[in-house]
Amino acid sequence: HSGEAWWTRAVVYQVYPRSFMDSNGDGIGDLGGILQRLDHLADLGVDVLWLSPVYPSPQADNGYDISDYQDIDPLFGSLAQLDELIAALHARGMKLLMDLVVNHTSDAHPWFVESRSSKDSPKRDWYWWRPPRPGMAAGDPGAEPTNWQSFFSGPVWQLDEASGEYYLHLFDRRQPDLNWENPQVRHAVYEMMRWWLDRGVDGFRMDVINMISKDVAPDGSLRDGPPLPGSSLGSGFGSFLCGPRIHEFLQEMHREVFAGRNGAFLTVGEMPGVTVEQARLFTDPARAEVDMVFQFEHVGLDHGTSKWDVHPLRMRDLKASFGRWQAGLADVGWNSLYWDNHDQPRAVSRFGDDSPEFRRDSATCLATLLHLHRGTPYVYQGQELGMANYPFRSLEEFADVESLNHSVQAVSAGAHADEVLAALRTMSRDNARTPVQWDASPHAGFTTGTPWLAVNPDHVEWNADAQRTDPSSVLAHYRRLHALRHELPVVAMGDFGMLLAEHEHVYAFTRSLDGVTLLVVCNLSRTPYGLATLLPEAIGADLVLGNLPDAGDELRPWEARVLRL
Ligand code: TEU
Ligand code: CA
Numbered sequence: 162h163s164g165e166a167w168w169t170r171a172v173v174y175q176v177y178p179r180s181f182m183d184s185n186g187d188g189i190g191d192l193g194g195i196l197q198r199l200d201h202l203a204d205l206g207v208d209v210l211w212l213s214p215v216y217p218s219p220q221a222d223n224g225y226d227i228s229d230y231q232d233i234d235p236l237f238g239s240l241a242q243l244d245e246l247i248a249a250l251h252a253r254g255m256k257l258l259m260d261l262v263v264n265h266t267s268d269a270h271p272w273f274v275e276s277r278s279s280k281d282s283p284k285r286d287w288y289w290w291r292p293p294r295p296g297m298a299a300g301d302p303g304a305e306p307t308n309w310q311s312f313f314s315g316p317v318w319q320l321d322e323a324s325g326e327y328y329l330h331l332f333d334r335r336q337p338d339l340n341w342e343n344p345q346v347r348h349a350v351y352e353m354m355r356w357w358l359d360r361g362v363d364g365f366r367m368d369v370i371n372m373i374s375k376d377v378a379p380d381g382s383l384r385d386g387p388p389l390p391g392s393s394l395g396s397g398f399g400s401f402l403c404g405p406r407i408h409e410f411l412q413e414m415h416r417e418v419f420a421g422r423n424g425a426f427l428t429v430g431e432m433p434g435v436t437v438e439q440a441r442l443f444t445d446p447a448r449a450e451v452d453m454v455f456q457f458e459h460v461g462l463d464h465g466t467s468k469w470d471v472h473p474l475r476m477r478d479l480k481a482s483f484g485r486w487q488a489g490l491a492d493v494g495w496n497s498l499y500w501d502n503h504d505q506p507r508a509v510s511r512f513g514d515d516s517p518e519f520r521r522d523s524a525t526c527l528a529t530l531l532h533l534h535r536g537t538p539y540v541y542q543g544q545e546l547g548m549a550n551y552p553f554r555s556l557e558e559f560a561d562v563e564s565l566n567h568s569v570q571a572v573s574a575g576a577h578a579d580e581v582l583a584a585l586r587t588m589s590r591d592n593a594r595t596p597v598q599w600d601a602s603p604h605a606g607f608t609t610g611t612p613w614l615a616v617n618p619d620h621v622e623w624n625a626d627a628q629r630t631d632p633s634s635v636l637a638h639y640r641r642l643h644a645l646r647h648e649l650p651v652v653a654m655g656d657f658g659m660l661l662a663e664h665e666h667v668y669a670f671t672r673s674l675d676g677v678t679l680l681v682v683c684n685l686s687r688t689p690y691g692l693a694t695l696l697p698e699a700i701g702a703d704l705v706l707g708n709l710p711d712a713g714d715e716l717r718p719w720e721a722r723v724l725r726l
Pocket of ligand 1: 222226262312332369431433468503
């Protein structure tokens with residue numbers, strides 16, 4: 162049973178290397194920088210470091226476009242430094258999770274270079290090459306083999322002039338999709354994974370792993386999807402999200418890579434669009450696929466027709482969503498818990514209240530809420546400091562390929578620049594990618610050079626140095642939450658019970674295990690609520706952990722309490 166697994170008691174910390182710490186003054190974070198800051202992680206009490214990609218890459222998508230799976234990009238350091246990192250983490254009792262990006266490679270990967278070189282290349286079939294739509298000529302508008310829209314705007318098909326065929330890229334055109342139907346591709350990936358495990362890594366975070374199986378018609382073609390509103394393109398989700406062979410592939414991967422190997426590993430599959438029902442299958446230990454998945458439901462609640470069509474978030478929707486995931490994976494499988502990562506705007510700005518008055522309280526309230534759910538929590542660099550969205554003022558300030566592609570596409574489709582800027586300010590991934598704020602110095606202690614992306618001006622107040630010795634800081638609160646998970650079995654394994662399901666602002670639940678019951682109460686608003694009427698059992702209960710001093714009978718704005726009944 163998954164209840165016995167070590168990762169039920171673990172906290173994972175994500176490092177986005179480019180923005181974590183620069184050791185050589187080129188303005189880009191690197192492995193040397195991570196090695197310098199390991200005390201921060203140890204002090205925070207995290208158990209696992211998930212490292213976003215550091216492999217050789219043209220950096221079209223900041224390393225999620227890999228050109229060599231078995232080396233380190235000189236931008237980030239060397240294999241010797243990676244070995245050093247593994248050893249240093251292990252010496253401190255921490256583990257290392259590598260990012261596994263195998264739905265696609267870079268177009269500069271030798272596999273793709275060879276595949277593209279000719280229709281007869283032995284690696285032609287390692288990617289998805291297709292002729293133009295029947296009756297149309299290559300390059301004609303609408304001649305793409307399917308109508309699918311890319312995650313990064315425009316069609317998923319790129320014409321290769323030399324052969325007159327198109328290749329598939331669900332993300333940027335510089336990220337061609339690997340053809341997992343081809344067993345050679347799968348075995349090359351498994352061999353690479355074994356090589357990393359032999360080197361000492363403790364597992365993988367698997368990028369968009371539920372997209373590796375595409376629904377192919379018997380004649381080898383891929384099918385159009387339903388048209389998207391206001392676009393000539395359609396959605397291919399029905400053809401590539403959790404496709405027909407996904408479970409077979411993940412079971413094969415598990416057999417080929419992990420089965421029979423000694424060690425305490427962790428696998429987490431990133432799965433946009435995954436449902437609770439599918440997640441039960443993916444994470445059922447008896448099926449031997451992955452330990453847990455990243456689901457996307459809660460980070461889609463403020464999306465309209467797309468992520469750029471931003472809608473106000475209703476806290477009740479958030480409760481309902483988390484509640485279903487908690488219930489759905491209670492008896493089988495396991496949840497991963499996250500607010501932030503390198504693809505999401507900062508949670509304190511999005512789900513909390515980043516005004517000066519409530520920033521600290523809402524950051525600690527959200528942290529308490531998430532960490533007391535049943536599942537493995539993931540903390541994204543800077544989240545433990547209450548880092549917020551960046552105050553972008555113009556379209557020129559963005560660096561992310563998703564943001565840039567969207568802004569070009571939206572402006573050319575007639576959108577107003579102001580409108581595009583407003584959406585990017587709220588949703589751009591660059592909000593999460595500004596450098597970690599270590600101290601109040603000009604570049605926040607991140608670099609002695611010029612940072613690749615601007616440091617948030619609020620670093621003069623919001624930084625690790627200022628928080629390290631302050632017991633009321635966001636950082637200190639995260640430290641306490643991590644300690645609590647390590648100390649109390651009920652935090653890791655306790656059953657979850659939602660309370661006040663219909664309440665607009667107060668998020669309350671119980672966790673219980675072996676006669677111990679915790680009551681968690683969080684006020685996700687600026688409105689105070691009297692506890693006596695709302696949750697009489699809270700009055701007089703022992704306070705295990707709270708985010709505000711002097712807890713009384715009123716639940717103050719953004720107050721969070723963990724009580725023992
Ligand atoms: O992201 C997958 C994904 O579908 C989204 O989170 C995506 O980043 C975007 O927000 C959709 O609007 C993973 C990685 O985490 C991301 O950084 C990569 O860009 C992407 O895959 C491609 O590898
Ligand atoms: Ca550097």
